[in-house]
Amino acid sequence: MNPQRKLITLDEFTIQETRRFPQATGELSALLRDISLASKMINKQVNKAGLVDILGKHGATNVQGEEQMKLDIYANETLINVLKNSSECAGIASEENDDHVCFEDTFSFNSKYVVLFDPLDGSSNIDVNAPIGTIFAIYRRVSELGKPCTKEDFLQPGNRLMAAGYVIYGSSTMMVYATKLGVNGFTLEPSIGEFCLSHPNMKCPEVGKIYSINQGNTEKYDDGMKSFLNHCMESNKEEGRPYSHRYIGSMVADMHRTLIKGGIFMYPADKSNKNGKLRLQYECNPMAFLMEAAGGLASTGHVDILDVQPTELHQREPIFIGSKNLVTKALSYVAASETVA
Numbered sequence: 001m002n003p004q005r006k007l008i009t010l011d012e013f014t015i016q017e018t019r020r021f022p023q024a025t026g027e028l029s030a031l032l033r034d035i036s037l038a039s040k041m042i043n044k045q046v047n048k049a050g051l052v053d054i055l056g057k058h059g060a061t062n063v064q065g066e067e068q069m070k071l072d073i074y075a076n077e078t079l080i081n082v083l084k085n086s087s088e089c090a091g092i093a094s095e096e097n098d099d100h101v102c103f104e105d106t107f108s109f110n111s112k113y114v115v116l117f118d119p120l121d122g123s124s125n126i127d128v129n130a131p132i133g134t135i136f137a138i139y140r141r142v143s144e145l146g147k148p149c150t151k152e153d154f155l156q157p158g159n160r161l162m163a164a165g166y167v168i169y170g171s172s173t174m175m176v177y178a179t180k181l182g183v184n185g186f187t188l189e190p191s192i193g194e195f196c197l198s199h200p201n202m203k204c205p206e207v208g209k210i211y212s213i214n215q216g217n218t219e220k221y222d223d224g225m226k227s228f229l230n231h232c233m234e235s236n237k238e239e240g241r242p243y244s245h246r247y248i249g250s251m252v253a254d255m256h257r258t259l260i261k262g263g264i265f266m267y268p269a270d271k272s273n274k275n276g277k278l279r280l281q282y283e284c285n286p287m288a289f290l291m292e293a294a295g296g297l298a299s300t301g302h303v304d305i306l307d308v309q310p311t312e313l314h315q316r317e318p319i320f321i322g323s324k325n326l327v328t329k330a331l332s333y334v335a336a337s338e339t340v341a
């Protein structure tokens, strides 16, 4: 360890990146800094969760029928307030809001970007002090500047993302984000309250040996999924199987491990959930964009996640995401069982 190492803050890093492109206005970088500010505020509450009145249920359900936790609401309001007060965001869409929200002021009417987010991912982990996160996705508007943003701005496919990422509130707090230039990770340095570059140019290992899935749902999976899981659990000395199984139940945490150590994270369709559980626009797409920028793969089981044209804000899609070897293998099992059927 070298305590003298020069720290590069997220602000410095984004400014340096902007300078590489003379035509860049710096608005996207400013937006990333706004999101980092909101996540620092959320982090403060997460850190003292048992001491302040932030644990437990809020007492209402969201548009998807899910029970909202107090921290879901706090994180949502914090992100909305910070982005509303910034000058780069025309509007937002969130897991916790029925519909998108356009910011109604002339500054925002002229802003180029919209942001979609899952303010607090892994809500079932809040009360047990396990890792949780925030997921965000940034698109350039397709609607006319000078006017309020429109629904179409929020229904763009993932292949049009400008930037996306997540914050993980874990044993340390990290912000990881991707642009077309690559993926970088920043750890929150508590003594200065700044995210500092700790994981430059992140790449997902091409070969992974960890599979991550809610195995309690196995009975409900189709034959292709069941036989892929058997493949993961079978011994095979040459291939180093059986693989290890890890499942935290927060997409952000399962994804972060998959990105760093390699492997596959899956939330497939099952008998009761034909489209899986995870939401395309603020869970699957941002993670798929990031994973592909890190050299990995992300699929619905049939197509690249990023190529799905969204039709509804809260639509769900199955997801297979991670190292090339395991995602390719999983897809071959899914395809083989469909050919037989």
Ligand SMILES: O=P(O)(O)OC[C@H]1O[C@](O)(COP(=O)(O)O)[C@@H](O)[C@@H]1O
Pocket: 066, 095, 118, 120, 121, 122, 123, 124, 214, 249, 250, 251, 252, 267, 277
């Ligand atoms: O409990 P399950 O069915 O395994 O689902 C876990 C998944 O649900 C989620 O918690 C859904 O996210 P929210 O907490 O934002 O609703 C994911 O983070 C996670 O991957």
Ligand SMILES: [Mg+2]
Pocket: 118, 120, 121, 122, 251, 283
């Ligand atoms: Mg979530």
Ligand SMILES: [Mg+2]
Pocket: 072, 095, 118, 119, 120, 121, 122, 123
């Ligand atoms: Mg959530």
